[in-house]
Amino acid sequence: MKRLIDRLENTMNDFNLKKKLHILYIYCMLIPLIITDSVILFIVVQSERVEQRHVMENDASAVIYNLSREVENAAMKAKNIYMNGYIEEFLNRQYETPLDYVTGHQAFMKNSLFETSMGTDNTVVTIYADNDTIINGGHFIRLSDVRETEWYRYLQEAGNNSVLYFYYDQWKSSAVQPRRSVLFIRKLNFSGQDSCEKIVTIEMDYSSLVRNLDNMNYESEIYICKDNQILLSNNGYNQPGWPFSEWKENIQPDYQKEYSAYGEHLQIAVCKRSRGIRAQIWNHMPLIVFLVLINTVMPWILMRLINRSFTARVEELSKAFDHVDADHLQEISYVRGKDEIGSLMLNYNHMASRLNDLIQTVYKDRLREQEMDIARQNAELLALQSQVNPHFLFNALESIRMHSILKKEYETADMVGKLAVMERQNVDWSTNFVRMKKELEFVEAYLGLQKYRFGDRLSYELDIEPECEDIQIPRLTVVTFVENACVHGIESKTASCWIFVRVYRKHEDIWIEVEDTGSGMDEDKVAEIKEKMCNASIEKLREKGRVGIINACLRLKMITDNKVCFHIESEVGIGTTIQIRMPIDALDDRIQMHR
Template structure:
């Protein structure tokens, strides 16, 4: 093999071109010419036989489906108990339901669904004393204007096949809006009333029979207007029927029809070619087959063996060294690095890559690690700065309110308010975990509003709505309380009339929605735009330089909590009140909680 090392100096493109000419082009040209002529006639003949068999199976399956449905219709047509039920005039609903239960107990209705091919049995009647149900429906003007009813009325046959798209079933559980029905009058015993029986065929049964044919070609079942069934795709129940015109232009290979036993109507069965038909079946001609094997295997094997030896050994060697890189062992390949083809260039590039990786590890990686440590320290410092500024001013306002109330009234009732305030002070001074459940947060909010109600009296009312599924979701501590406090101090305090604060927390799609609204004095447009701009451009430096930190602090803590994925809206009108809406993706909360757990496990 050493004598053939000269191949190592040729490009892979040249080698592949040689493989193509010797191993692909010449053998394929010769063999395809022979096979095409030999196979064509026999293949086409066999395909036609298979298509005819498929059509026969389709006809057989259609007979089975419609024969079952016709048997059900014949049974109902001759059922005197059913006839008495639909023609009887009922004095009230109670007598009707007694009769209906009797009908069910005698197993008449249950018998309708014995055959697996029946999807729905419906009897339409002009008897206005019955009540609509799954099986019995009153003939209303709307039904008389429907497509299937008009077609049945125009058709003079005793039994007809109706094909239509039922919009009412589009959003049903089974999504079966495509409807094929057997329709006939129930006038065997009474011809004075109009009673129509409609048996809806199970569309999926026929469709699955078509799909089970496993044909390479397209098969269609059509009436004069629509393509009723095809093997092109499944799950088409909620889709409208395609027009027959949609298959125009396709290469029709076979056209037959299916004639109904109970009606004069006929359905066309069409098979069209799906793309180009490959003649790939090898017939049994041993002598020719052996000669082609010799031509197609021996010569290509020699050429491929030489080229494979040129490429394979060096690729395997390169793979070994790359595996060493995966194990952080960076070794240089000295052998083969002088060769001129693409693999030789690849080996030289690998050697350069190894040297570069060593340099990156020693210089860049260490620098990036240090940078990440500094960034992490900065984030932790910012978070501590945010936590240290949470709502000191609302505690002062509350204590001042209690003091003034006590001085004015001299009442002992302030003890309860002081108890609520103490609970809040303990939670804020002893910070603990930064994130708590919504249920715990709403306890803080209720304590705070009880204190404020003590301050404002009947002027203030409040209400909460928390969806049960939201109670255990964690959010930053005092995040809702900050907005409630802001509503009390800046909204309720400024009005003379009665006002309210409402908090609603619920899930919508995959989002947590928090709404805090008040009916206080509201915010003018200029100040509202200033608040929005301040929130949109919030930074830790802005917080340090701001006189009012409550809402800004909470906004930044929420944004940090959900990786800047929170959507925040504030709307207000003078004299009407203010509404704050917070939307957080629940997936972000799950990712954050998962990361916190992993970090706790690592620290542990």
């Protein structure tokens, strides 16, 4: 047993969390729910069947009781007549004339209280006598008139003194329609010495029997049958003027009980009005479907949510640990949850942050310092090479400027002076950085020279906030974007153009904007240039086209540790605006370290 448990445990350990939750849902929720519901449904069905059978048994017993009461009332009435000596004497007498019979009939009705003894119910009492001297009427009829009737033949064939008989009576005159009849028939042979055959029939009202059956409001469908004929029912089939209906095969009785009374053998067939529990299930199908959805779909959705809560965050942790071999640990951007997994994610971020700081301090900073030392040495070598006797160039430019002043060629002198400023900026390698104010002075000198080239086609405006004047930036940064605006924006447009250079502070960032009203660019060109600016690298410097801008962007990215942001807006024929945003703290920290 322990070995089996160990194998199951090892197998479960190989499953991922998602599969484990599915197994948990299926075996611990779905299957027990199905089994429990099936057992409950089976118990309910069985209880319903027992209850329905009990109801049908009670209904059948009640039908037999009510029918027996009607039959016994008729039998009791027939017995009273059977025991009545006045009736015997009245029917056995031979009357000489009809007047004698009428006189005797009146005396009989007066002395015997026959009408009073018949009661007030709906039964019809008729006495037949084999005495041709009586006159038909007033409950008394000659027997010779009914010897050919169906009920009389049935009585003779039965061989009993008393019988109960359901039949369709067609032995009527043309003035009376055939109808269904229920008769209790008894021979009046009490004295045993009669020379006259006598029979009494108690006709029970068929319509009253139907009403009594309907008024009982049985829960089931009741059929009182004889020889495959439906005699009475609370579900139709009760038209008194029509012959008895035949039993239909589509009527399937759920319970049957036999009833015999005075030679009549009846079957009490009981059918459920509905098909039991299945019909109830069908009637309540919307509710059942809703409950099934509540008991299956809702737990499934909850399981999916729990699954996502577990697996999604565990996968994020797994992906984060996959990058442990890199020189920078990737922190989890969105830590959610206050459970154990959320705590683990939070602790991982703390660990990654501390390790990144450690790597930055011990490894990357030292590597950057080494790279910068090598770059500085190379730059100093280049500077030394480019500084071979630079004072000779400046002396020569100053001589030209002074000669132009003496000749009163002030415009030429101004151009030479601006050129000297630019050349001095180019050959001054004492530092890699320059104050923003100094950079804009160089920009102004450059635009002044371009003004001589473009004339009235070029106008410019420089605007710098006072608090930004001492900000240190890499040398020749802003002038690179200004030069690009002149060459690619102003040069190809014949109309007058402006160049605006703005430097301002917004919150904790320095913003540099270079705007021109030149020829502008289409969207594809803008996207291409922005991609090069944002992804500036040494490799891209080796490519042709706009090397100056890529150089400036690369230096800004290096000095701000990739925290600089570039944005370009341009419209063909309208102009171009380049925005550069740099965090002040990143700029200050990097410049301080480079120094």
